Amino acid sequence: MTSLPAPPAGEFCAEAWKRTARLQQAIVDHPFNAALADGSLDRDVFAFYIVQDARYLVGFAQALSAAAARADDAADAAFLAGAAQAALVEERRLHAGYVEAFGLADDEIAGIDTSPTCLGYTSYLRACALTESYPVLLAAVLPCFWVYQHVGSTILRATGDVEGHPYQAWITTYADDEFAEAVLAARELTDKVAARADEGTREQMFAAFSRATEYEWLFWNSAWTKETWPTAKFLD
Known part of the structure; x- marks a missing residue:
């Protein structure tokens, strides 16, 4: 699947995207997203x-809330707090719709272990919230915004009319203008904070952005393989 070019970005975001460009393309080309795009993705996956x-x-929203608490500008704090609420309310509403459509019972959901990658990614964001600076935390949460918007927009462009598509709700959620505006706001905030950070902090921000983007690839890959804990067989 041909990827959309990265949207215009400020200095930090432009460099962060450049440093992760091959990984961004690998995410778009991942079999999970390719199957999602053409509608052939297995419902169980x-x-x-x-x-x-x-x-x-839940972990993503906690990291956003921690960032909101550290923001020194009221508008920035409001944006981050709103994004945390949207993650818990709006996006989880999307998930609930699919859970209902797929007929997943509560006991079935409870029987699915949290995957190693899911635990690793949420633990990474929580660790950033607890131990890293505000600029580094912003860089760590940015890929979840930006990568999803990039994937959703790329799929929509490749697919065209998604009316009747089995994953229409997912595609339109992450490819619509309202989500794009939230992503732009997140990028502009990160660029603003990076511009006043010292060189050492900016390098830490690049490292956090790259690591979180790696987790994005790992997350889709873990879903594609329905990742389990290989050590489970050794436990009672």
Whole structure:
């Protein structure tokens, strides 16, 4: 699947995207997203992804809330707090719709273990919230905004009319103008904070952005393989 070019970005975001360009393309080309785009993605695989993503969003929202508490500008704090609420309310509503459509019972969901990758990604964001500076935390949460918008927009462009598509709701959620505006706001905030950071902090921001983007690839890959804990067989 041909990827959309990265949207215009400020200095930090432009460099961060450049440093991760091959990984961004690998995410777009991942078999999970290729199958999502053409509608052939197995419902069980998508259901596994939805359950993991709902659990991930709790940790993501906690990291956003921590960033909001550190913001020194009221408008920035309001944006981050609103994004945290949207992750818990709007995006989880999307998940709930698919859970209902797939007929997943509560005991089925409870029976799906949180995958190693899901736990690793949420633990990474929580660790950034606890131990890293505000600029580094912003860089760590940015890929979840930007990568999803990039993937959703790329799929919509490749697919065209998604009316009747089995994953129409997912595609339109992450490819619509309202989400694009939230992504732009997140990028502009990160660029603003990076511009006043010292060189050492900016390098830490690049490292956090790259690591979180790696987790994005790992997350889709873990859903594609329905990742389990290989050590489970050694436990009672």
